Amino acid sequence: MTSHDPRPDGHPPLPEQANPSWMGHVPEQNYRPAPANYAGRPQATLPPAIPAPSSRRRRGRRSAGGGLGLFVAGAVLVFADLFLVLTFVLANTGVAGFAIGFVASLLPLGSVLLAVYVIDRWEPEPKRLLLFAFVWGAVVSVALTLLLQPPFSLAAGPASGLDEQTFSETLAAPVVEEFAKSLGLLLLLLFARKHFDGPVAGVVFAFTVAGGFAFTENVLYFGRAFSGSGNPATNVAVVFLGRGVMSPFAHAIFTASTGVVLGFAARRGSTGLCLLAFIAGLVPAVLLHSSFNTVSQDFPARYIFVQVPIFVAAVLVIVLLRRAQNRLTRQRLQEYAAAGWFTSAEVQMLGTGRGRSWALLWARSIGRGPQMKAFLRAATRLAFTRQRILSGRDVPAQQLDEKHQLAKVAALRDAVLRR
Known part of the structure; x- marks a missing residue:
């Protein structure tokens, strides 16, 4: 809304462009002018005038208090869950397979964390909260998945009418894994609300959580490929091609859909709305995850015509969110x-x-x-x-x-x- 007439409550009218984009919509009743600087307008321009753009292509904190309790509570959860996760992974990979899987998993993890760095440059999130998000994904969400998936399968499997493998790939794994990862996002939103302040922050935290989860999952898959056959090098290369090259951002994109929904809810500030957004945000995450798990059917057509467009769309959404933020x-x-x-x-x-x-x-x-x-x-x-x-x-x-x-x-x- 743009108006030059006084509002009914007596406050001055909304200035031109008070709502610069859909991301920053301001309810009329909430608008108030910025506090005046009685010390006087700054005289110096810093830096000197920005030069005009050339025709050549250019190459290319928040306060410490918020979220401290969340970080401490997260550390307790990590220590409680680490034994379960390490025991499970080592039992499936062996020591040598674990070492190979750990090293191989660093490469796709690096690409996800690089994306986090690029997205987060405009308004960097506190490092302790990013660390919480990563460790939640790598340890706590994996432990929750291990604990919740068996009872979920037992309760919902027979009613689904699907065979065990199809149920696991299309329903059990997507539902339980996305719930476990996104629960970390909900905790960040509820207990570090000052920092979880919009959809871009939701994407940053979601990518970090999902990067941690995918890292542990990749250690398991790469390590199991190494120790599970007589041709370990070929097996690891094949699995790495699928998970590390063709789909390093799969989990990040799934969970980011929840992060975006939670980020918009964070703008409203209602705890009840945030809880509803958590449930609503799980729906696209589960659907995307389920779709990805069936990509082996009709491969490579399904990968090229379904998964690649999903990846491109995710990139475009993130670019639009960043521009609106700017x-x-x-x-x-x-x-x-x-x-x-x-x-x-x-x-x-x-x-x-x-x-x-x-x-x-x-x-x-x-x-x-x-x-x-x-x-x-x-x-x-x-x-x-x-x-x-x-x-x-x-x-x-x-x-x-x-x-x-x-x-x-x-x-x-x-x-x-x-x-």
Whole structure:
């Protein structure tokens, strides 16, 4: 909505572009102007003007408090589950198979974690929460799968009317595994709500959880291929081709569908809505997982015409989410600029990828790269704090956080300029 007439509650009208995208929709009753900077608008533009783009192709923190209890509780779960998982994997692979599987599994894991790094660069999530997510996937969700799948199969298998193998591939494994992985996402949302603040964060955490799960699963598959026949090298190569080359992002894409749904629910802030979103988000995850498990039927046509388009669609969705996130950041910072906290040139720098790259290049040229990096991250956190305020979620606490972050941004600007 864009209006120049006063609202019925007496508040000023929504400014132009208050809702820059579908990701950052602001209910009219929740909108409030950014607090004014009574110390005066910053005089210096940092860095100097961004150069015009050339025709050549360019080559290419959150506070420490939130989520600490979740991390400690996760550590307890890991120690409780580690014995079960290690015992199961070693019993199926042997020591030599475990070692081979562990090393081979590092390669697909690296591709998933690289994707996490790229997606998460705009607003990095706390490392302790990413560690929690990874270990949840690699240990806790595997243990839950081992514990829950037998009773689920016993209860639902006969009623399904499917043979044992078909039931396991199309129903039992998808349902139990996606529930176990996504439960970690739900815990992150409920107990680290400040950091799980949108669909992009949901994708980042989902990729990390799924990367951990796939890592342990790959150790099992690669190790079993090594120790289970007289031609271990060929067997490992075949399994690696299928899991490490053709589908390293399979689990990540499944779980990311739940993460996106939870991320949108997080914007509303209702715990009940988040629980409903958890259930709703499991549906596409289970369907995608079940579809993938049947890819061996009519292979390679099913892989080429079903799984490849799913992968391409997932990439496009992530790109769209990132672009919407960038637009949202830029709009919220423009509102702070209108209140005197930034210059328009700074908003252009902070709100675009090209501007950030130029800012870091300039800061490094004068020996202040770390300070500029901290300034960029603090400004992004500030923009997302404002979005939480406008969503109507925990407004007094978020406004207190906003006050501290505004002071931090001003201090970091001075650190870059050394005034």
